[in-house]
Amino acid sequence: MGIIKRLGLNFTWLKRIFKKKRARIGIYGPPNAGKTTLANRILRDWTGDAMGSVSNVPHETRRARRREGVTINSNGSAVTLDIIDTPGLATKIDFHDFMAFGMNEEESKRRAKEATEGVIEAVKWLDELDGIILVMDATEDPYTQVNVTVIGNMEARKLPLLIAANKIDLPNSSPARIHSAFPQHPLVPISALEGQNIDLLYREIAEHFG
Amino acid sequence: MKGIQLDLISEDKLDGMTSMEKVRLILDEVRNGKILVLEKGLTPSEQNKLIELTMTEIAPDDFSGIEIESYPVKQNDNFLNKLFGKNTLKTRLTVIGPAAQLKTIKKDRDLISALVSTP
Ligand SMILES: Nc1nc2c(ncn2[C@@H]2O[C@H](COP(=O)(O)OP(=O)(O)OP(=O)(O)O)[C@@H](O)[C@H]2O)c(=O)[nH]1
Ligand SMILES: [Mg+2]
Numbered sequence: 001m002g003i004i005k006r007l008g009l010n011f012t013w014l015k016r017i018f019k020k021k022r023a024r025i026g027i028y029g030p031p032n033a034g035k036t037t038l039a040n041r042i043l044r045d046w047t048g049d050a051m052g053s054v055s056n057v058p059h060e061t062r063r064a065r066r067r068e069g070v071t072i073n074s075n076g077s078a079v080t081l082d083i084i085d086t087p088g089l090a091t092k093i094d095f096h097d098f099m100a101f102g103m104n105e106e107e108s109k110r111r112a113k114e115a116t117e118g119v120i121e122a123v124k125w126l127d128e129l130d131g132i133i134l135v136m137d138a139t140e141d142p143y144t145q146v147n148v149t150v151i152g153n154m155e156a157r158k159l160p161l162l163i164a165a166n167k168i169d170l171p172n173s174s175p176a177r178i179h180s181a182f183p184q185h186p187l188v189p190i191s192a193l194e195g196q197n198i199d200l201l202y203r204e205i206a207e208h209f210g
Numbered sequence: 211m212k213g214i215q216l217d218l219i220s221e222d223k224l225d226g227m228t229s230m231e232k233v234r235l236i237l238d239e240v241r242n243g244k245i246l247v248l249e250k251g252l253t254p255s256e257q258n259k260l261i262e263l264t265m266t267e268i269a270p271d272d273f274s275g276i277e278i279e280s281y282p283v284k285q286n287d288n289f290l291n292k293l294f295g296k297n298t299l300k301t302r303l304t305v306i307g308p309a310a311q312l313k314t315i316k317k318d319r320d321l322i323s324a325l326v327s328t329p
Contacts, residue, residue: 089261090275091261091264091275091276091277091278091309092264092268092274092275092276092277092309093265093268093274093275094274094275094309095270109270112268112270116265116266116268117265119261119262119265120261120262120265120266123258123261123262124262126258141316141317143282143317143318143319144317145257145278145279145280148257148280148281148282148283149254149257149258149261151282151283152253152254152257152282152283153254153255153257153258155254155283156253156254156255180319181282181318181319182282
Protein backbone atom coordinates (compact mmCIF):
# COMPACT_ATOMS: atom_id res chain seq x y z
CA MET A 1 0.00 0.00 0.00
CA GLY A 2 2.82 2.31 0.94
CA ILE A 3 4.42 1.64 -2.42
CA ILE A 4 1.38 2.66 -4.45
CA LYS A 5 0.96 5.74 -2.38
CA ARG A 6 4.58 6.65 -2.74
CA LEU A 7 4.42 6.08 -6.49
CA GLY A 8 1.49 8.45 -6.69
CA LEU A 9 3.45 11.04 -4.82
CA ASN A 10 6.47 10.63 -7.02
CA PHE A 11 4.48 11.00 -10.21
CA THR A 12 3.07 14.36 -9.16
CA TRP A 13 6.56 15.33 -8.14
CA LEU A 14 8.00 14.32 -11.53
CA LYS A 15 5.25 16.15 -13.38
CA ARG A 16 6.10 19.21 -11.38
CA ILE A 17 9.74 19.05 -12.37
CA PHE A 18 9.00 18.63 -16.06
CA LYS A 19 6.54 21.49 -16.10
CA LYS A 20 9.05 23.57 -14.15
CA LYS A 21 6.16 24.72 -12.07
CA ARG A 22 6.58 25.92 -8.52
CA ALA A 23 4.69 23.84 -5.99
CA ARG A 24 1.58 25.58 -4.70
CA ILE A 25 1.14 25.00 -1.01
CA GLY A 26 -2.08 25.92 0.76
CA ILE A 27 -2.25 26.74 4.44
CA TYR A 28 -5.53 25.25 5.67
CA GLY A 29 -7.40 24.72 8.88
CA PRO A 30 -10.35 25.85 10.98
CA PRO A 31 -10.80 29.53 11.88
CA ASN A 32 -8.38 30.82 14.51
CA ALA A 33 -5.92 27.93 14.22
CA GLY A 34 -3.11 30.38 13.47
CA LYS A 35 -2.81 30.04 9.67
CA THR A 36 -2.11 33.70 9.00
CA THR A 37 0.22 33.95 12.00
CA LEU A 38 2.20 31.09 10.46
CA ALA A 39 2.07 32.55 6.93
CA ASN A 40 3.32 35.88 8.29
CA ARG A 41 6.18 34.17 10.06
CA ILE A 42 7.20 32.24 6.95
CA LEU A 43 7.10 35.37 4.82
CA ARG A 44 8.91 37.44 7.41
CA ASP A 45 11.68 34.82 7.63
CA TRP A 46 12.16 34.35 3.89
CA THR A 47 10.87 37.42 2.07
CA GLY A 48 10.71 40.20 4.63
CA ASP A 49 7.04 41.02 4.10
CA ALA A 50 3.72 39.79 5.56
CA MET A 51 0.64 37.89 4.40
CA GLY A 52 -2.30 39.43 6.19
CA SER A 53 -3.99 40.51 9.38
CA VAL A 54 -4.35 38.31 12.45
CA SER A 55 -7.15 38.43 15.02
CA ASN A 56 -8.64 36.46 17.86
CA VAL A 57 -12.02 37.00 16.18
CA PRO A 58 -12.61 34.00 13.90
CA HIS A 59 -12.86 34.42 10.11
CA GLU A 60 -10.35 37.25 10.06
CA THR A 61 -9.13 35.99 6.68
CA ARG A 62 -12.05 36.01 4.27
CA ARG A 63 -10.17 36.07 0.95
CA ALA A 64 -7.43 33.65 -0.01
CA ARG A 65 -4.06 35.33 -0.44
CA ARG A 66 -1.22 34.02 -2.56
CA ARG A 67 2.43 34.91 -2.25
CA GLU A 68 4.49 33.68 -5.19
CA GLY A 69 8.06 32.47 -5.22
CA VAL A 70 8.93 32.06 -1.55
CA THR A 71 12.32 30.35 -1.29
CA ILE A 72 12.91 28.37 1.89
CA ASN A 73 16.39 27.09 2.72
CA SER A 74 16.84 24.20 5.07
CA ASN A 75 19.74 21.86 5.65
CA GLY A 76 21.49 22.98 2.49
CA SER A 77 18.50 22.41 0.20
CA ALA A 78 16.22 25.12 -1.13
CA VAL A 79 12.57 24.94 -2.21
CA THR A 80 10.64 27.67 -3.93
CA LEU A 81 6.92 27.66 -3.28
CA ASP A 82 3.79 29.63 -3.92
CA ILE A 83 2.07 29.95 -0.55
CA ILE A 84 -1.67 30.45 -0.21
CA ASP A 85 -3.15 31.58 3.10
CA THR A 86 -6.79 30.47 3.06
CA PRO A 87 -9.89 31.53 5.00
CA GLY A 88 -10.69 29.20 7.90
CA LEU A 89 -12.94 26.30 6.90
CA ALA A 90 -16.23 25.79 8.69
CA THR A 91 -19.60 24.09 8.25
CA LYS A 92 -21.45 26.73 10.24
CA ILE A 93 -21.22 30.50 10.64
CA ASP A 94 -23.44 32.40 13.05
CA PHE A 95 -23.24 36.20 13.06
CA HIS A 96 -24.14 36.22 16.77
CA ASP A 97 -20.69 34.80 17.48
CA PHE A 98 -19.13 38.01 16.13
CA MET A 99 -21.46 40.18 18.20
CA ALA A 100 -20.06 38.40 21.25
CA PHE A 101 -16.72 40.02 20.34
CA GLY A 102 -18.33 43.45 20.49
CA MET A 103 -19.15 44.01 16.83
CA ASN A 104 -22.47 45.59 16.02
CA GLU A 105 -25.18 43.65 14.24
CA GLU A 106 -24.60 45.09 10.80
CA GLU A 107 -20.86 44.56 10.99
CA SER A 108 -21.37 41.01 12.27
CA LYS A 109 -23.78 40.12 9.49
CA ARG A 110 -21.39 41.47 6.89
CA ARG A 111 -18.50 39.53 8.39
CA ALA A 112 -20.63 36.36 8.38
CA LYS A 113 -21.57 36.86 4.73
CA GLU A 114 -17.95 37.44 3.72
CA ALA A 115 -16.90 34.45 5.81
CA THR A 116 -19.27 32.13 3.91
CA GLU A 117 -17.74 33.35 0.63
CA GLY A 118 -14.27 32.82 2.07
CA VAL A 119 -15.05 29.21 2.96
CA ILE A 120 -16.21 28.55 -0.60
CA GLU A 121 -13.02 30.11 -1.93
CA ALA A 122 -10.89 27.93 0.34
CA VAL A 123 -12.71 24.80 -0.83
CA LYS A 124 -12.25 25.78 -4.49
CA TRP A 125 -8.51 26.29 -3.96
CA LEU A 126 -8.20 22.62 -2.98
CA ASP A 127 -8.27 21.77 -6.71
CA GLU A 128 -5.30 24.00 -7.46
CA LEU A 129 -2.75 22.80 -4.94
CA ASP A 130 0.29 20.54 -4.84
CA GLY A 131 0.34 20.18 -1.08
CA ILE A 132 -1.08 21.44 2.17
CA ILE A 133 0.06 22.57 5.57
CA LEU A 134 -2.90 21.78 7.81
CA VAL A 135 -2.78 24.02 10.88
CA MET A 136 -4.56 22.81 13.98
CA ASP A 137 -4.92 24.46 17.36
CA ALA A 138 -3.26 21.84 19.56
CA THR A 139 -5.38 22.86 22.54
CA GLU A 140 -8.50 21.69 20.71
CA ASP A 141 -10.12 18.41 19.74
CA PRO A 142 -8.53 17.26 16.46
CA TYR A 143 -11.39 15.00 15.31
CA THR A 144 -13.36 17.69 13.54
CA GLN A 145 -15.09 17.52 10.21
CA VAL A 146 -12.87 20.28 8.82
CA ASN A 147 -9.75 18.27 9.56
CA VAL A 148 -11.30 15.05 8.28
CA THR A 149 -12.38 16.78 5.05
CA VAL A 150 -9.03 18.44 4.34
CA ILE A 151 -7.10 15.24 5.03
CA GLY A 152 -9.56 13.16 2.98
CA ASN A 153 -9.15 15.52 0.03
CA MET A 154 -5.37 15.27 0.08
CA GLU A 155 -5.42 11.48 0.49
CA ALA A 156 -7.85 11.10 -2.41
CA ARG A 157 -5.57 13.21 -4.60
CA LYS A 158 -2.42 11.53 -3.25
CA LEU A 159 -0.92 14.91 -2.41
CA PRO A 160 1.48 15.58 0.47
CA LEU A 161 0.11 16.99 3.70
CA LEU A 162 2.00 18.30 6.67
CA ILE A 163 0.23 18.88 9.98
CA ALA A 164 1.33 21.91 12.02
CA ALA A 165 0.16 21.31 15.59
CA ASN A 166 0.09 24.97 16.58
CA LYS A 167 0.00 26.89 19.88
CA ILE A 168 2.31 24.55 21.79
CA ASP A 169 3.26 27.57 23.92
CA LEU A 170 -0.11 27.10 25.65
CA PRO A 171 -0.02 24.76 28.66
CA ASN A 172 -3.04 22.65 27.68
CA SER A 173 -1.82 21.94 24.14
CA SER A 174 -1.45 18.32 23.10
CA PRO A 175 0.26 17.58 19.77
CA ALA A 176 0.23 13.91 20.83
CA ARG A 177 -3.57 13.86 20.67
CA ILE A 178 -3.39 15.14 17.08
CA HIS A 179 -0.79 12.56 16.17
CA SER A 180 -2.90 9.73 17.53
CA ALA A 181 -5.89 11.01 15.53
CA PHE A 182 -4.00 11.17 12.22
CA PRO A 183 -0.92 8.95 12.64
CA GLN A 184 -0.44 8.49 8.89
CA HIS A 185 0.71 12.09 8.32
CA PRO A 186 3.89 13.91 9.34
CA LEU A 187 3.35 16.36 12.17
CA VAL A 188 5.40 19.22 13.56
CA PRO A 189 4.45 20.74 16.92
CA ILE A 190 4.98 24.52 16.63
CA SER A 191 4.18 27.88 18.05
CA ALA A 192 3.58 30.19 15.11
CA LEU A 193 3.31 33.04 17.58
CA GLU A 194 6.51 32.48 19.52
CA GLY A 195 8.50 30.62 16.89
CA GLN A 196 9.10 27.32 18.66
CA ASN A 197 10.16 24.53 16.25
CA ILE A 198 9.83 26.71 13.18
CA ASP A 199 13.20 25.45 11.90
CA LEU A 200 11.88 21.93 12.20
CA LEU A 201 8.85 22.95 10.18
CA TYR A 202 11.08 24.40 7.43
CA ARG A 203 13.02 21.16 7.30
CA GLU A 204 9.80 19.18 6.88
CA ILE A 205 8.54 21.62 4.25
CA ALA A 206 11.78 21.22 2.27
CA GLU A 207 11.51 17.45 2.55
CA HIS A 208 7.84 17.01 1.70
CA PHE A 209 7.24 19.79 -0.79
CA GLY A 210 10.66 19.98 -2.43
CA MET B 211 -45.54 13.24 20.37
CA LYS B 212 -43.29 16.19 19.78
CA GLY B 213 -39.67 15.70 18.93
CA ILE B 214 -36.97 15.70 16.33
CA GLN B 215 -37.06 13.44 13.33
CA LEU B 216 -34.11 11.16 12.89
CA ASP B 217 -33.53 9.55 9.48
CA LEU B 218 -31.09 6.68 9.04
CA ILE B 219 -30.12 6.42 5.38
CA SER B 220 -28.77 3.12 4.12
CA GLU B 221 -25.62 2.58 2.13
CA ASP B 222 -27.72 1.09 -0.71
CA LYS B 223 -29.82 4.21 -1.04
CA LEU B 224 -26.73 6.43 -1.01
CA ASP B 225 -24.99 4.26 -3.62
CA GLY B 226 -27.89 4.79 -6.01
CA MET B 227 -27.62 8.57 -5.88
CA THR B 228 -25.33 11.01 -7.66
CA SER B 229 -23.14 13.34 -5.58
CA MET B 230 -25.36 16.33 -6.23
CA GLU B 231 -28.51 14.38 -5.33
CA LYS B 232 -26.96 13.31 -2.04
CA VAL B 233 -25.82 16.79 -1.11
CA ARG B 234 -29.17 18.32 -2.09
CA LEU B 235 -31.10 15.70 -0.11
CA ILE B 236 -28.95 16.21 2.97
CA LEU B 237 -29.29 19.95 2.94
CA ASP B 238 -33.05 19.89 2.27
CA GLU B 239 -33.67 17.47 5.13
CA VAL B 240 -31.39 19.29 7.53
CA ARG B 241 -33.03 22.60 6.69
CA ASN B 242 -36.32 20.97 7.62
CA GLY B 243 -34.85 20.29 11.03
CA LYS B 244 -34.05 16.62 10.59
CA ILE B 245 -31.01 14.81 11.89
CA LEU B 246 -29.54 12.38 9.38
CA VAL B 247 -27.38 9.35 9.97
CA LEU B 248 -25.67 8.07 6.84
CA GLU B 249 -24.60 4.45 6.96
CA LYS B 250 -21.78 5.26 4.59
CA GLY B 251 -20.48 8.80 4.58
CA LEU B 252 -19.56 11.18 1.81
CA THR B 253 -16.44 11.15 -0.33
CA PRO B 254 -14.05 14.06 0.15
CA SER B 255 -15.34 15.74 -3.00
CA GLU B 256 -18.94 15.31 -1.80
CA GLN B 257 -17.94 16.83 1.53
CA ASN B 258 -16.56 19.80 -0.41
CA LYS B 259 -19.83 20.19 -2.31
CA LEU B 260 -21.83 19.97 0.90
CA ILE B 261 -19.71 22.65 2.57
CA GLU B 262 -20.00 24.95 -0.45
CA LEU B 263 -23.76 24.53 -0.75
CA THR B 264 -24.20 24.98 2.99
CA MET B 265 -22.29 28.27 2.80
CA THR B 266 -24.52 29.59 0.03
CA GLU B 267 -27.64 28.85 2.13
CA ILE B 268 -26.54 30.43 5.38
CA ALA B 269 -28.77 33.40 6.16
CA PRO B 270 -29.00 35.53 9.33
CA ASP B 271 -31.66 34.36 11.80
CA ASP B 272 -32.74 31.61 9.40
CA PHE B 273 -29.97 29.07 8.89
CA SER B 274 -26.51 29.12 10.44
CA GLY B 275 -25.14 25.97 8.83
CA ILE B 276 -24.71 22.33 9.65
CA GLU B 277 -23.00 20.18 12.20
CA ILE B 278 -21.43 17.15 10.56
CA GLU B 279 -19.39 14.45 12.21
CA SER B 280 -17.84 11.37 10.73
CA TYR B 281 -14.94 9.07 11.37
CA PRO B 282 -11.74 9.63 9.39
CA VAL B 283 -11.79 7.97 5.99
CA LYS B 284 -10.17 4.55 5.99
CA GLN B 285 -7.82 3.08 3.46
CA ASN B 286 -9.51 0.17 1.76
CA ASP B 287 -7.15 -2.77 2.12
CA ASN B 288 -8.50 -4.69 -0.85
CA PHE B 289 -5.46 -5.69 -2.90
CA LEU B 290 -7.25 -5.74 -6.28
CA ASN B 291 -8.62 -2.25 -5.85
CA LYS B 292 -5.15 -0.99 -5.27
CA LEU B 293 -3.65 -2.93 -8.12
CA PHE B 294 -6.11 -1.37 -10.55
CA GLY B 295 -5.76 2.05 -9.06
CA LYS B 296 -9.36 2.19 -7.84
CA ASN B 297 -10.29 4.61 -5.14
CA THR B 298 -8.91 3.03 -2.02
CA LEU B 299 -10.63 5.32 0.44
CA LYS B 300 -13.58 4.03 2.41
CA THR B 301 -15.99 6.58 3.83
CA ARG B 302 -17.72 5.90 7.12
CA LEU B 303 -20.70 6.54 9.34
CA THR B 304 -21.73 10.19 9.33
CA VAL B 305 -24.17 12.26 11.38
CA ILE B 306 -25.49 15.56 10.00
CA GLY B 307 -27.92 18.06 11.48
CA PRO B 308 -28.71 21.75 11.74
CA ALA B 309 -25.96 23.56 13.65
CA ALA B 310 -28.64 25.15 15.82
CA GLN B 311 -29.91 21.75 17.04
CA LEU B 312 -27.04 19.31 16.88
CA LYS B 313 -23.99 19.83 19.00
CA THR B 314 -21.03 17.52 19.22
CA ILE B 315 -20.02 16.92 22.80
CA LYS B 316 -17.12 14.64 22.29
CA LYS B 317 -15.51 12.85 19.45
CA ASP B 318 -12.63 10.46 19.24
CA ARG B 319 -11.46 7.59 17.11
CA ASP B 320 -14.31 5.25 18.07
CA LEU B 321 -17.08 7.36 19.52
CA ILE B 322 -19.15 10.34 18.46
CA SER B 323 -21.24 11.79 21.25
CA ALA B 324 -23.77 14.48 20.37
CA LEU B 325 -26.50 16.50 21.98
CA VAL B 326 -29.77 17.12 20.12
CA SER B 327 -32.04 19.95 21.14
CA THR B 328 -35.51 21.00 20.03
CA PRO B 329 -35.76 24.21 17.98
N1 LIG C 1 -0.82 31.24 22.05
C1 LIG C 1 -0.75 31.23 20.72
N2 LIG C 1 -1.64 31.94 20.01
C2 LIG C 1 -1.55 31.91 18.65
C3 LIG C 1 -0.57 31.15 17.98
N3 LIG C 1 -0.76 31.31 16.65
C4 LIG C 1 -1.80 32.15 16.50
N4 LIG C 1 -2.29 32.52 17.70
C5 LIG C 1 -3.41 33.42 17.97
O1 LIG C 1 -4.61 32.82 17.48
C6 LIG C 1 -5.49 33.83 16.98
C7 LIG C 1 -5.84 33.52 15.53
O2 LIG C 1 -4.69 33.65 14.73
P1 LIG C 1 -4.78 33.83 13.14
O3 LIG C 1 -3.41 33.70 12.60
O4 LIG C 1 -5.56 35.04 12.79
O5 LIG C 1 -5.63 32.53 12.79
P2 LIG C 1 -6.18 32.06 11.37
O6 LIG C 1 -6.07 30.58 11.36
O7 LIG C 1 -5.51 32.79 10.26
O8 LIG C 1 -7.72 32.48 11.50
P3 LIG C 1 -8.79 32.86 10.34
O9 LIG C 1 -8.13 33.79 9.38
O10 LIG C 1 -9.88 33.50 11.11
O11 LIG C 1 -9.21 31.57 9.72
C8 LIG C 1 -4.77 35.15 17.14
O12 LIG C 1 -5.21 35.73 18.34
C9 LIG C 1 -3.31 34.73 17.23
O13 LIG C 1 -2.51 35.64 17.96
C10 LIG C 1 0.37 30.40 18.78
O14 LIG C 1 1.27 29.72 18.30
N5 LIG C 1 0.21 30.48 20.14
MG1 LIG D 1 -6.23 34.02 8.80
